[in-house]
Amino acid sequence: MKIAGLSAFPLTPLVDDRLDEESFAAQIVRLARSGVDSIGALGSTGSCVYLSREERHRAIEIAAEMSEGVPLIAGIGAVSTSHVIQHAADAQLAGADALLLAPVSYQPLTEDDVYGLYADVTSATDLPVVVYDNPRTTGFSFSHELYGRVAQLPNVVSIKIPGVPEDPTTARAHVDAIRAIIPSHVTIGVSGDAFAAAGLQAGCDAWYSVLAGTLPEPALRITRAAHRGDDAAATAECARLQPLWDLFAQHGGSIRVVAAIAEHVGRAQRSCLPKPLLGLDDEAREDVTHVITDLGLVP
Amino acid sequence: MKIAGLSAFPLTPLVDDRLDEESFAAQIVRLARSGVDSIGALGSTGSCVYLSREERHRAIEIAAEMSEGVPLIAGIGAVSTSHVIQHAADAQLAGADALLLAPVSYQPLTEDDVYGLYADVTSATDLPVVVYDNPRTTGFSFSHELYGRVAQLPNVVSIKIPGVPEDPTTARAHVDAIRAIIPSHVTIGVSGDAFAAAGLQAGCDAWYSVLAGTLPEPALRITRAAHRGDDAAATAECARLQPLWDLFAQHGGSIRVVAAIAEHVGRAQRSCLPKPLLGLDDEAREDVTHVITDLGLVP
Known part of the structure; x- marks a missing residue:
């Protein structure tokens, strides 16, 4: 399995602090029909670590049932290796x-802990594994050397890196340096939606996108422009969305903003995030509504 | 309930990545008979967040059964408020x-998320609650204002703060500033064993101690000296243990070092920490053995 192109990471909306199965299923159907290349359920935006084992299993069952053949990537993170291995088995059973x-x-x-985690998990599953480097939520940053070590493990097919450096030459060198130490079958995908165009132009194979999980169209425009080599169009669309990226930064990440968007457009009920995560207050929601309306992202 | 004096936080040893009930029970008995003022089971050192709901429940049952009337504090942390509330109910049933x-x-x-967490949990339990500020593991730092807000909540009885400033006058001012904004019935306890003498001298009511959870005697010497007003003796004993505090710092915190100590003295089997946390390597274990032998902490 080669993970490339646009991978869309939807919310896992809750209602009364339980899985909102209906909203989640409807969003998976929308994504499956949108043209994205894969769907990442239970990513960070999908509240992976906030759900019980049963809720995770059910969410992946729903996503597998509704994804209409679009490849489904399931988040399995947990602090304990033993729980991660359970989630991996559950996700496979559920159809990921x-x-x-x-x-x-x-x-x-430590780096050895993290290497051991990936070694234990990749040897306990026969599904492809995406290595996810998210220093903001995990408190752990991969060294390039560690990318190289984990990428050699069986079943590892992709590395999801945080944003790339702003300068295009530096960004290209950054991606090239990672590419040089991982096997050729392992793809590199950029995260941090503000870095999408820069990451794709720097040679990333994939964009693991939060925005695409809720509003796939603008993310598809950026991805398609980058893939047909129209760097100017990709950069222009990414730059056009800067007010949205600014909101992500202002609210400590994208999840609260996309939750407000999903609630605004009726794709989730208020409050769809797992407690203790509070949704945006009314004033911040107004800002979000103005921005997405001005950008033409919602009707 | 007034939490003061020495609170001992034992490991929750595992064997083959499952709760080692026998080693855990034996350690609780040792602590109960050692003279510590309370026992904190399933703290950070007790691998709280790494265990399943069932393992947590069983660990608290064992601790309640073996603590011989010494007050038992149960860690209930989790990323989801709904899970924290379940753990609180389970811990109460188990005898915490x-x-x-x-x-x-x-x-x-955000501060509002954290306030909401404590508001939801304290209103869902009738047990006393210790507010635990551990920026190193949670990535969240309380402001003094937030200490003040959460300390007003019903059932909050103590705040477990990280280390105090090194300078005694600054440390006293720090503790006084917290004291000034919390109700008088809420105690303040210092964490970070290297700060024990400094924290107690600065006016902390309690020492929430990792060392005491595995080796209570030296921790009792510091606490008793501080409580009889012999600041010089408390400071001297704390300073004498500096090589141990240096090992804690060198290994990214105390847990791997106390696990090595517990394994060395036969109070846990190797490897007693939950994966992916690896125990110290053989070279580091030799350092630990030298230090605790030189300090006269083990036979």
């Missing part, structure tokens, strides 16, 4: 095509 | 006397 694993931490992790 | 709650995070938390 690939797994996404971040080194979720409570006690700070 | 008080609860310890850190704002465990995956998505970075």
